[in-house]
Each structure stands twice: as structure tokens, then as C-alpha cells.
Amino acid sequence: MAAVVQEAPEAIAPPRRGPAAFRGGTVWRWAVLLVTAVYFLLPLWAALRFAGISAFGSVVGESGFSSSLGLSVRLAVITTVITIALMLPTAVYVHLRLPGLRRLLEGITILPIVIPPVVLIVGVLAIAPGFLKGTSWLLAMVYVILAMPFSYRAIDAGLRALDLKTIVEASSSLGAGWVSTLGRVILPNLRTALLSATVLSVAMVLGEYTMASLDLFQTFPVWIYVNSQTSGQVSVAASLLATWFFLMIITVLGTRQSRKTGGGEVTLFTVARTETRGDL
Amino acid sequence: MGPSVAVPGSLADPGTLSPAAPSGPSRVTLALRWLRRVSGIVPFAVYVTFGLLLPMVAVAIGAFQDNDGAFTFSNVDAATHGIYLKGFWQSIVLSVISSVIPGILGLIVAYAIFTAKRAQVLRQVAITAAGVFANFGGVPLAFIFIATIGSSGLVSQWLTSLGFDPYAHGFTLYSLLGVIIVYLYFQIPLMVLVILPALEGLRPAWREAAANLGARTWEYWRYVAGPVLLPSFLGCVLLLFGSALSAYATTEALTNGTIPLTSIQIGSFLNGNVIAGQENIGKALGLGMVVIIAIAMAFYVVLQRRSARWLR
């Protein structure tokens, strides 16, 4: 009945790790990653040594530090709020009602990457109405445009991973109105994407120098630069402060996101799913 | 012994004609319906129009205006000669180098990350780090590199102590070469981020099928992975090109305007460091820049479409 072979074959191999299908790349891979890590971390460390630990303390006390940082933070908040208020409903609407326009929307939202900020600010200053010119509101509104590629793509990636149409139909077939659907079904599933969009927008605003300086606003990055004329170490310290802050936040958020969504990450351009190798 | 050929069910006999369709909704109704459907997108459309399109139109128009508003080619003429032409040329050269090299390096790094399937943590960290560093630029970046390989930077001093002073041999951070080295810092992560999805599109089944059919690693790359990735790779390099060309802050912080580059030159028009009566040259420069990038992006879109088809 159960035909299991008993006879001994001519060669019974002892337990061993034979050549796997594609072995041999491990050493090379780690070498690449090591060199890369060095290239990226060395400057940070060099800057740290250059500035000296004391510089961190003194930075905070420098004149203009808090006002410029405060300005940048305010701008970041306003930009993020406008961005999400604008991009989220638009993205959801297009996904649901106007899928044919998705391509166009993707194309439009990638334009700000194509158009150099330095050119854009020239144009904006040329057409801005008098009452907006010179206010930080104008800058925030332009930042929304700059943030569009990242924010839209993050939200879009989140929506694409959702099969939006199906869950909305399911929700309405169970009796939920629009507001409920948006609030209870769509939004919770987009937490990761929205977080991603927020982080990217904030990062962008806090690091944006070009438009702020040309629009004559002393945001944090501008202040760092202006300050460098007088005290190089302080500038370096401030730069590092900004960077470390981000690395921290984004790393924490990054790992938390992926644990929650079970191995999927919403990166800048896509939702990356870890590949599983089928069943055993 | 081929497969059974599916015979489509017989259709209604061709003699039957459907009765004339009743007249549909009126044109006005259809137009109104269409308007309602599109209304959801109006806020976005308005914002983009005022925030993006109109400014760009202003730049385009201004490029062809003289100070009194009359039509002229003089701006464009100035923009394509002399120091501005040099600026364009150097910007393009800089951008090409700062896109191809990080492109290749980024691909290698991305592949290293991608194939580290066992070490999930590593992948997580690497991708997150790439996200941060890709957005890292401008002033902080410039300063960090000044601290590293500036004239009194850490690595410069360390090399000097080893007996080789780079600055004595003509190297300086405040040059095109220095700028390229600094650009790598955000271009490589950007490449990693944009090429990773393409790499993820490389199905393991292809690798295994190729091996199963007798292909060695290099043959797999030559015949399968390479051709499949090529459109994506070129597309990403184009994206990097656009990114390098647009860069302003980093270069400004590093070079302070000493090297003629288009983005810096445009900025100087806003800063007022320019002879009065020539403001619109800046717009002409801007227009030129946008045209160059637009061409590059057009190719990018075409290449992405092609690779999307294959990597589905």
C-alpha cells in the first residue's frame, strides 16, 4: 500500500549545506552596504566633532534661533494641514469617481519636481496679489505645491493598497453614509499614508531654503545659512540638530508603520510588500 | 494533439435588427451631469492653476517681454550666450554626471538591500534612511560636508596627517567636483527609493526559471533582468537629472555663486544682484531650464510606461 522505499541508495550524503541556488553574493552585499553606511554616516559624525557638543547648547541661545525655528514650524503645520485637506479628498474622489483622470493627476502632481523651485518662486512673485505678497501665508501655499509630489504619492499608494471601490461599496451596502464611510472606513486605513505624507511635508518645509530665502523670509534653514557667516560651528550644530531630529522621527515611524501594516511600508513612491515565498 | 478550440456560442441570427434606440438625455443634462462629476476636483484644479500654472505662464510670458512689456527676443538671446550659456552648459554637465553616477551606485545599493531578504530589519532601516537622506539637502547638507572635506574638515585633516593633503593637490570642495560629491548624498538615496519598486517587480520566478533553464547569474542579468530593468533605470536616471538640475540651496551654500550655474543665476536675479533693466533675463533662464527638464521628463514618462507593462 504505502510505497515508501527502504533500500539504501549508493551514496547517502551526510548533513551539510550544499551550494544553494544563488549563494556567493553575501560578502559582496555586506561590503556594499558597509561602504554606503560609511559614506552617509561619516559626514554626520564629522560635523558632530567639528561643532563640538557645547555648540548644541549654545545654538539654542543664539539670537534668531527660536524665531526662525518657530517660523519654520508654523509654516510646516500650515502647509501640512492645507496639503492633506486638499490632496486627500481629491485623491479619494478621483479614485472613486474619476479613475480615468488618475493618470493626469499623477502627471500634474509630478510637475513640481520638474519645475525648479527657484523658477517657481520667480513666477509666483510675479503674479501674487498685493495682499498676499510679503506674508508667510504665500510661502505656505507655495510649499503645498512643492509638497504635492510626495504627499499625493503617499496618499495614492495608500489608496491603491486599499481596493477603495470595494470597501466603499461594502460600507454603503451595510448602510453607512458618506461621512461615516470616510471617517470610519477610509481614514483609519490611510493612517500610514497620511502619516507618511505629513512627515514628508514637514521634512520638506523644515529643510526648504531656496524659496524662503528668495522670498526674503528667515526660516530655520535660512537662519542657519545667514548665521554661518559669523559662526560656522553654530550652523553646523543647528544643521545636525535638524537632521538627527528627523532621522529619529522617521526611523521610529517607519518601523512602527511596518509592524502595524504587517510587513508593508508606504515609502515615498510606492507600497512595498515583502515577498513571501508561497507555502512550504 | 492541440487543445480543443473553443467555439463561441452562436449569436442571434444576423437578420434581426434592434429597434431604433429611444432618444437619450438632452445635451444640457449631459453637460450638467459631467459638471457634477468633475466638481469634486475643482478645489484642486483651482489651487494648481494659481499655484503652478499661472506662475509658469508668467515666467514664460515674461521671458519674451522687455521692461516696458513689449515683445522681444533679447532676453532669450542673452540667456543663450555668454555667461548664461556657460551656466546652462555647466548645469547640464553637472546634472548628467550627478545623475548617471548616483544612478549606477544607487542601483547597486538598492540591489544589495533588495537581496537581503533574510535581514528584514536591515531592509527597514535602509529604506527609511533612504527616505530621510533623499530629502536631505540644501544648507545643512552643505555644512555637513564642509565639516567633513572642507579645507579644515575632519577627513581633510585626517588625510593630511597621513601625508596627503588634498587641498595642496588642487582639490577643493567649493568646485564642480565638490558639488558632485555632495550631490551624491541625496541623489543616491533618491535612486534607491525609485528603483526599489522596479526591483521588487523582478519576480523570483524569473530568476529561478532562468537558472532552471541553465542560465548562469550573468546570463540572467544579460538576457532577463537587465532588459527588464533598463527602462526603469533610465527613467530613474532622468528623474535624478531633473533633481540635480533644479538644485539651488546646496550649491548656493557651498559655492556662494562663484560657479556659473543656471539655478544660481536665476536666484541672483531675485536677489537684486543684477544690472537694472535686465530682470526678465532671469525669466528667460527659467524658461530654458523648464524646457530642458520637460524634455527629460517626457522621456521619463515614456520609459516608465514601457517598464510598467513588463513589470506588472
Added chain:
Amino acid sequence: MTTNTTPDAATTVSGAGRIRPGGGTSVLLHQLTRSFGVTRALDGLSIEMAPGELVALLGPSGCGKTTALRIVAGFETADTGSVLIDGRDISSVPAARRDMGMVFQSYSLFPNMSALDNVAFGLRMRKIGTDERRKRAAGLLDMVGLAPQAAQYPHQLSGGQQQRVALARALAIQPRVLLLDEPLSALDAKVRLQLREQIRLLQQQLGTTTLFVTHDQEEALSMADRVGVMSQGRLEQIAAPDELYTNPATAFVAEFVGVMNRIPGELRGGGMVTALGRAVPVRGRAPDETAVDVLVRPEGLTMEITEHGNGIVTTRTFLGSVTRVGVQLDGDVAVQVDRPSAESAALAPGASVSVSLPAQPVLVAPRRTG
């Protein structure tokens, strides 16, 4: 078993000095074990395949069948044990040199090549000249009925067509062994049935020893010469399909292959078990506990319409020539009984029936609670 036919288009493949015997190839899996972390994927698997035989590995997800296949293909290495082809241990031979054709579950065609180039790829790796390999590839595409699609790209082909190209591609290199990893799972039902036939016919025509992994028992039973049922890394039974069905060696096999009823019973001494008011002999091993479940096929139960029987009809499902009747027995036991449809008119839901075991040896398993 199967006839040993010589391969079609018998031009020997040159290059790499590979020697192939004239007829089919014998394959031996010997005591394969493999663990992933704490999970034991394979636990001492041994299978012997005769030349030209199609063996199906059948089992639920996670039973280890795919791992076994991948070990044979060379994409995984076993912790212990070996794989022998025609008596030679190939465990240390890299996948690219094993001369086996593999068809993957889906999307394995190279997207940047036409169907013809895909099929010709293996020949290209063996340094066959352009004209020769295109000719052979065309011939293979013709064999799977896709000659008109030779110039099309994978994204232009349907799922079924893609798998046929994949099959042609695997066969192009005239492999010693053909490996199929759930090739039909991603296809819809109708296409699956057509391809099943085609694969089987091709395989018999070429006489290639084939290992076929699937979780679909119908597929396995209809295609294979022998079916190996696996569970949790172990081989429960390997036998011809009809043998598997009528004489399952273990309760797992009995329930996995076909439909099986579970009826509570009590073990008596002398190798007998009582259920449904009748004592019948036990077949095979009996578990230690006295409270057991008796395993009987739907067509194995007898049923009569009587007043005050031991069950009430709950459902009646028409399956063609046979009607499957669901009966709720006393003691809250549900069974399915198959009757010829012609005799099932009176078996409406609510009818009172009497169900009993036939006087034949039955399989028993430990009672399953809940």
C-alpha cells in the same frame, strides 16, 4: 504503469556533455528533511519515481510538498537526505546544471521576450544556434497549440496561454525530469481542465518522469500515475489514485481524498467496532482509545426509508448521476449518503430514514470532539 515511449524529436542536445539514458529517468528522494527555523517543513520524505511516471504530491498548504519540489529542482537544499537521479546523487549540483524543466505557478515567463524567445531560452543557454533553436521552439509551441502566438509577449497572453508557453519552455530543453509547481492553481476552472488533459497527454507522449505538486485532489487523482499524500512534512501514503480512494492508509488520507463521513463508535475487543447499532471489523490500525470515529464514504453507507428510523433527511443535492443526501442522525451526527439519482425521488428533506454501516471492514480514527 506508463508506457516507456522514447522522446519526440529525438535530436540529442549537445553541449555540457550531459549524458542521458535512452528511456526515462528514475528519481529517488531519500530521507529529505528541512526545517525553517522551528518549523519542520520536511520530516524524512522518501519517494521513488520510476522512469516516465507522473507522481503527484498532494496535500494542504504547509505540508511540505513545494519544499520537496524545490529541493529536487535545486532552489532549496535539504538539511539531511539526498536526491538521486538515475542513481547519481545530485544534491550538490547547482540548479542550472540539473537538466530539469520546471513550470512555476504563475508569471514565470520573461516579460521582455516573445513566446518563441521564451521557449528558445533554454536552448540558447545550451549554445544552440539561432535557426535551430527557433525551429525547435516553434515546434514546441505548435505542440501546445500556440503556434500563432509565437511572436506575442507574455502580457498579451492569457493565463492559460502563458502556462502553456511555460510548459513548452520547460520541455524545450528535453529535460530528464519535469517539475510542476501548482501550475494550474492560478487559472480559472475551465482552462484548468483543458490544461490538465494537455499536460498529461504531453507527458505520456514524451515519457518524461514528472513530479507534480498540487493541493487540488481532483487534479492529482485525474492526472497522476501515483499520488503521494503529504501532511506536515511526512508522506502519509503514496499509491495509485484508485488505491488511495478505496484503501486509504490513514484517517488523514481518507478525509483528504474524497468525502468522508465521521460516525461516532465504540471499539470492542477482537478488532471490532460498534456504530449505528452494528458491529463491523476494523481495517488497519486501531487507535488506543475506545471512543472512536468510524470513517465511511458516502457511497459506502446504506439507507432505507422507514418510519422511526435513526435519522432525518436534511438536504438533498443533485450531482448528476448521483444524489448526495444529508442526514441528521440521532445523537446529533450529520452524514452524507450518496444514492443513484434515479432512486432518490422519495428522499425529500424531512423524510425519516434508517442509515447503517455495511458489513465491511472500516477505518477508524480517534474521536474528534467539537
